[in-house]
Amino acid sequence: MATGGKACDMTIILHGRPPAVFDPPAEAIQTSPLIPGSAPLEDLPPGSVSAAMVYAPPGVLERRHTLALALRALKPGGRLDVMAPKDRGGSRLKKELAAFGVAVEETAKAHHRRCIAMVTDALTGLEAAIAAGDLQWVDPVGAWSQPGVFAWDRIDPGTALLAHHLPSLKGAGADLGCGYGALATVVLRSEAVTGLRLVDLDRRAVAAARRNVEDPRARFDWADARTLPAEGDLDFVVMNPPFHEGGSEDRRLGQAFVRQAAGMLRTGGVLWLVANRHLPYEAELSAAFKRFSPVADTGGYKVIEAVK
């Protein structure tokens, strides 16, 4: 990869996981908020990076935010190499980059569009794009959130249905895939809840949840919920599990969440979950729980209570 800079002062960043056909750099600082432990792109000093490869996210505000942050982090002469599937933002990349004042070379490969741009001093519009995609107060939701976070500017109907049916919970529990904290806020209305662990793979979701859930009983983990220690000591778990990985439906994700919840609960502990009606979680629920029952089935969603 050409980087424009001396080997000794080359900082290379990689944002996300581009397909291998794009030859992602092996030695690079990972900056995706969806990879726990990565470095926040927004924290990189302006002009500190020699080259960046960005697997651009699909949402417009999120993508422009990411591109603007990468351009700000690059040195003049630095190289930005961006790609996205053609139908998930790829066909807009060239225009979006040109609007930041960079000259762009575009190619097509493996159903993606790839754009390469060299950074100059003539960048424009970065701060506005960064602000538009940043953590922000969202009035219709009544919460802090950020473009890219699940249902960032609306209340998800599945979440609303589960919130409506949740009883007053007791003891210690977890919210797996907490998003910006919509379910956690409802759970913590019960004074009998002694502690709640909010877990999400998305750093932006965890940051928003911290702002939204100012309760000393809450603690926050930026982590893959599937890798948490399953200590079998929780009284309850709530979740609206994810079922998309890299843009396509992956039922195994939600199924793994069901098994993970079972491992974290004590015998007699309860799982409250909401899912799109067509998602097949019943086999996992049967295998890992003593009993489970549908509590609601409406608007394309099902709410299930399962007792371990």
Ligand SMILES: C[S@@+](CC[C@H](N)C(=O)[O-])C[C@H]1O[C@@H](n2cnc3c(N)ncnc32)[C@H](O)[C@@H]1O
């Ligand atoms: C359907 S959303 C629900 C969000 C929130 N609980 C709500 O109801 O609004 C699923 C959440 O799981 C998160 N997620 C996806 N994969 C995850 C994983 N492996 N570990 C933890 N969280 C994950 C997503 O970032 C997303 O916030």
